[in-house]
Amino acid sequence: MTSLIYMAKECLQAKGGRMTNQRKSILSVLDTLSGHPTAEEVYRLAKKKYPDVHLSTIYRTLRWLQDEGLLSTQSFAEDTRKERFDPNLSADHAHFLCTKCKKVVEFSEGDLLAEIMQQFESRTKFKVEQVSLTLYGICKDCK
Amino acid sequence: MTSLIYMAKECLQAKGGRMTNQRKSILSVLDTLSGHPTAEEVYRLAKKKYPDVHLSTIYRTLRWLQDEGLLSTQSFAEDTRKERFDPNLSADHAHFLCTKCKKVVEFSEGDLLAEIMQQFESRTKFKVEQVSLTLYGICKDCK
């Protein structure tokens, strides 16, 4: 799997964009992180590598990566107003959110999701383009 | 199925709350509405019945109904910052959102959702308390 940094560089080259220290720090944070961070979380971590990044730069960079299709966003019932950024682009995964520790766990569920889409399409004649499946509960560690 | 208005009155009686004209107008809007309105939408409709309602009263009433368990909230990828209020309390339904006309369609899917929960629980040893399934696409009318 190619890294975010690499893919981002390709986008920049294609459009005459520039690789700044700020972007480098943000990309490396996203590359090493396993979860679904909020902008604030990315901000805190990116600051360790490049203390002068401004929060608005985090937002701009995250939004840019999203526009380039290198990142998707989720919002969970826990806090619907706060966006979470998901570097895992494969469409065939679902999420589990622990309501205690707020941890997000991904699980690939490609077959199931595809089946749900097909069933619903044939039953309703609607055209389904995307499925979002999220489970809420308590993770093993918190039990 | 008992109406929202009726259930709300019961809640009021139990706790010495009061049935105001504002609440009546909001409840009747929710009772007749079929979709998943935002606070703004409830506001616009409630104003027709009781022109002096203030938006903050809408929010307070919606939140109150939610706390009483008579309403649940959803947020959809279309606009993650805006909450939508769902008078359908049965846990066993999923949503389809048309990305063109923003219409929300509910479909009962109890068996499927229960099965997903059980499968995931036995596979991961996590405790699943809630499942949220949302499909996005184009509805029949918009095709």
Next chain:
DNA sequence: TTCTTATTGCAAATGATTTGCAAAAACAAA
């Protein structure tokens, strides 16, 4: 009708995210 206390209107606060703009930094070209 009166009294108590829940509820409202309003304006101001909040919190996440976005935007305008002048200053700073990339990178291409010289």
Next chain:
DNA sequence: TTTGTTTTTGCAAATCATTTGCAATAAGAA
């Protein structure tokens, strides 16, 4: 390396949905 062009940044102010404090209003019991 210096210059020039253009992208990107920092910062402060704007936005937008939602919440809150408080004095004024109105339910509903007595």
